[in-house]
Amino acid sequence: xxxxxxxxxxxxxxTSASPILDEEDDEGAGAAPGSRFAWCVTGxxxxxxxxxxLAARLPQVDLMLSAAGxxxxxxxxxxxxxxxxxxxxxxxxxxxxxxxGRLYTGVYHTVVIAPATSNTVAKCALGLSDTLPTNLHAQxxxxxxxxxxxxxxxxxxxxxxxxxxxVTLRPRxxxxxxxxxxxxxxxxxxxxxxxxxxxxxxxRLQELQxxxxxxxx
Numbered sequence: 001x002x003x004x005x006x007x008x009x010x011x012x013x014x015t016s017a018s019p020i021l022d023e024e025d026d027e028g029a030g031a032a033p034g035s036r037f038a039w040c041v042t043g044x045x046x047x048x049x050x051x052x053x054l055a056a057r058l059p060q061v062d063l064m065l066s067a068a069g070x071x072x073x074x075x076x077x078x079x080x081x082x083x084x085x086x087x088x089x090x091x092x093x094x095x096x097x098x099x100x101g102r103l104y105t106g107v108y109h110t111v112v113i114a115p116a117t118s119n120t121v122a123k124c125a126l127g128l129s130d131t132l133p134t135n136l137h138a139q140x141x142x143x144x145x146x147x148x149x150x151x152x153x154x155x156x157x158x159x160x161x162x163x164x165x166x167v168t169l170r171p172r173x174x175x176x177x178x179x180x181x182x183x184x185x186x187x188x189x190x191x192x193x194x195x196x197x198x199x200x201x202x203x204r205l206q207e208l209q210x211x212x213x214x215x216x217x
Contacts, residue, residue: 043068044115046152050194051114063087097135114150125181154192
């Protein structure tokens, strides 16, 4: 299966009356226990379009944006308006990562952090949890919720799309070591590319007896 294309635009993100949620129903009334994906976007542009296109094909996804993630979305021309057409969007404007509390409601069967910066990967691997993505990973692990992490710096040479061009990066040994350490944590699956992410999501859907949606935008 190939990833769909998510609608994007050139305007930057808009503000909301709520500092956390861009939807009217901030408690997700009617959501069945264990029925939703929690998908978190960090401050990485590597594979960002591809990751969001995969998210758009999943059933019942809540999109959670870290402060850095929201900044990067704007840089890559992805608007909140476009995201709201497909997802419930949670924006973290808090010091204590308030959206993480939604994990305790039992609504989510899976957490996805994609794409994940090397900073997020390092913190998750070391058990630090001072941002929305790292808090989600830590609390999901404590609750036994399966987490998929699309790590950006996973090979000696990484070719990635910057906002205006393609660039070649050479991750340091320390970044590669953090990826390997993260792989060893319980309830965590680490993937290294959009293709691997798609495969991991396919396996997760099969485990949950769910299927991809037919949505292509």
